[in-house]
Amino acid sequence: xxxxxxxxxxxxxxxxxxxxxxxxxxxxxxxxxxxxxxxxxxxxxxxxxxxxxxxxxxxxxxxxxxxxxxxxxxxxxxxxxxxxxxxxxxxxxxxxxxxxxxxxxxxxxxxxxxxxxxxxxxxxxxxxxxxxxxxxxxxxxxxxxxxxxxxxxxxxxxxxxxxxxxxxxxxxxxxxxxxxxxxxxxxxxxxxxxxxxxxxxxxxxxxxxxxxxxxxxxxxxxxxxxxxxxxxxxxxxxxxxxxxxxxxxxxxxxxxxxxxxxxxxxxxxxxxxxxxxxxxxxxxxxxxxxxxxxxxxxxxxxxxxxxxxxxxxxxxxxxxxxxxxxxxxxxxxxxxxxxxxxxxxxxxxxxxxxxxxxxxxxxxxxxxxxxxxxxxxxxxxxxxxxxxxxxxxxxxxxxxxxxxxxxxxxxxxxxxxxxxxxxxxxxxxxxxxxxxxxxxxxxxxxxxxxxxxxxxxxxxxxxxxxxxxxxxxxxxxxxxxxxxxxxxxxxxxxxxxxxxxxxxxxxxxxxxxxxxxxxxxxxxxxxxxxxxxxxxx
Numbered sequence: 001x002x003x004x005x006x007x008x009x010x011x012x013x014x015x016x017x018x019x020x021x022x023x024x025x026x027x028x029x030x031x032x033x034x035x036x037x038x039x040x041x042x043x044x045x046x047x048x049x050x051x052x053x054x055x056x057x058x059x060x061x062x063x064x065x066x067x068x069x070x071x072x073x074x075x076x077x078x079x080x081x082x083x084x085x086x087x088x089x090x091x092x093x094x095x096x097x098x099x100x101x102x103x104x105x106x107x108x109x110x111x112x113x114x115x116x117x118x119x120x121x122x123x124x125x126x127x128x129x130x131x132x133x134x135x136x137x138x139x140x141x142x143x144x145x146x147x148x149x150x151x152x153x154x155x156x157x158x159x160x161x162x163x164x165x166x167x168x169x170x171x172x173x174x175x176x177x178x179x180x181x182x183x184x185x186x187x188x189x190x191x192x193x194x195x196x197x198x199x200x201x202x203x204x205x206x207x208x209x210x211x212x213x214x215x216x217x218x219x220x221x222x223x224x225x226x227x228x229x230x231x232x233x234x235x236x237x238x239x240x241x242x243x244x245x246x247x248x249x250x251x252x253x254x255x256x257x258x259x260x261x262x263x264x265x266x267x268x269x270x271x272x273x274x275x276x277x278x279x280x281x282x283x284x285x286x287x288x289x290x291x292x293x294x295x296x297x298x299x300x301x302x303x304x305x306x307x308x309x310x311x312x313x314x315x316x317x318x319x320x321x322x323x324x325x326x327x328x329x330x331x332x333x334x335x336x337x338x339x340x341x342x343x344x345x346x347x348x349x350x351x352x353x354x355x356x357x358x359x360x361x362x363x364x365x366x367x368x369x370x371x372x373x374x375x376x377x378x379x380x381x382x383x384x385x386x387x388x389x390x391x392x393x394x395x396x397x398x399x400x401x402x403x404x405x406x407x408x409x410x411x412x413x414x415x416x417x418x419x420x421x422x423x424x425x426x427x428x429x430x431x432x433x434x435x436x437x438x439x440x441x442x443x444x445x446x447x448x449x450x451x452x453x454x455x456x457x458x459x460x461x462x463x464x465x466x467x468x469x470x471x472x473x474x475x476x477x478x479x480x481x482x483x484x485x486x487x488x489x490x491x492x493x494x495x496x497x498x499x500x501x502x503x504x505x506x507x508x509x510x511x512x513x514x515x516x517x518x519x520x521x522x523x524x525x526x527x528x529x530x531x532x533x534x535x536x537x
Contacts, residue, residue, distance in 0.1 A: 082128040125204040127314035152294035166355040168268035169321045173329040176347040180270040184291030190272040199309040201225040216263035250285045284344045328354045345374045394472045401495045411457035469499045478507035
């Protein structure tokens with residue numbers, strides 16, 4: 001008798017069925033076939049091989065009369081066997097009906113969830129059942145209250161952490177998932193917060209020393225929420241590779257290629273460190289949570305408390321995902337509410353606001369917190385080469401306006417010197433060369449010309465001035481960035497600029513046209529001197 005081949009899958013491995021014309025499986029872009037299944041509508045819940053729960057199955061049943069097809073989503077989740085903690089089961093949800101199934105045999109192959117053959121699966125936090133979650137507000141308040149019993153956070157950070165927990169239960173619904181960056185001094189409770197988040201997050205996996213290879217392998221196999229403790233990157237090539245993998249892991253469909261194979265790094269991540277992220281691009285993908293020493297009498301987080309919290313919230317959060325998946329996937333926040341946010345922060349706002357399901361109070365609170373975070377991030381972005389170059393051009397366009405002595409041309413070296421002068425005035429130790437500034441100007445679409453024997457540079461024509469004002473608007477600059485602090489506080493912006501008014505860059509300031517006094521012309525005295533030069537001698 002031919003022996004059965006055992007195949008293990010942790011997530012949904014979705015086959016494509018071609019033989020049945022009444023049923024078509026429409027899967028995501030990265031589909032892999034494990035076997036040929038007879039997927040009739042009656043067997044869809046029992047004959048299904050999970051490969052990845054984020055790749056939902058869209059079942060399309062064709063009607064005989066040719067009417068529009070009925071599409072419904074089948075969600076597949078991997079849960080633990082309540083009777084045997086080391087084993088896993090499949091939980092399928094379709095159209096409000098939920099079924100738990102064990103491994104099954106098909107075409108001589110045994111299809112089963114991944115066994116706990118290695119420690120990472122054994123430490124993965126998974127529910128073992130589902131429970132009613134009791135409504136959004138009740139669940140939100142209970143999560144916040146439980147966190148505050150063990151961790152001392154500000155009200156804004158506590159709200160943000162709770163919204164993050166709800167959001168990462170729907171990673172397949174967003175174009176970008178948020179990161180949480182926890183920063184604090186020694187002994188402020190960063191590790192304790194990670195251990196607590198391990199009880200709430202979907203497929204949470206807490207790691208300490210993580211390499212780049214482990215990052216993309218774990219992300220591809222388990223699709224976890226990685227909780228990374230003591231993350232202190234340096235300047236080595238290994239750390240640089242790790243930062244690059246973390247940057248690409250916030251969005252789907254950007255795999256890492258290793259040895260001819262593609263691995264995904266997509267997934268929510270929580271990073272604990274003693275320092276702020278030095279990589280500005282990575283920092284823009286994360287929400288900053290600051291922790292400080294506290295004198296509050298907080299509850300200890302022992303193993304019994306961890307098991308109790310996980311057993312209380314994991315089944316409810318899974319039910320929250322199953323019941324609200326379609327609502328979260330179709331949720332669209334009003335674009336007018338996101339106008340003041342940067343593009344990256346808009347993506348995070350969409351991911352955090354969708355699980356709130358239109359709750360007006362929670363959404364307004366969330367957006368107010370995100371606007372504050374975005375203003376802080378804008379200050380950090382101000383030291384990036386593109387932002388400094390645009391600010392320098394914006395300043396140079398307005399130099400000499402008071403006395404009609406506008407700049408006609410300027411070399412790239414002079415622009416670099418102007419940027420370095422700005423940084424020195426602000427106490428920064430950064431320096432930019434003319435070659436670096438020239439490359440940045442080209443990336444911004446600013447044309448560099450030859451200025452004869454003085455070198456390469458820019459001619460400040462009307463076209464360049466208009467381009468500069470357009471860049472200033474895109475990078476978030478206005479006349480408040482040019483006005484002295486004392487003048488801006490009183491609403492005075494200096495000399496008016498027609499282009500600033502056209503592009504909406506006035507910043508709400510008042511502008512005054514200075515009246516230039518004509519130089520007094522001395523007229524010769526018609527009367528001669530009273531004494532001649534000889535008489536004076």
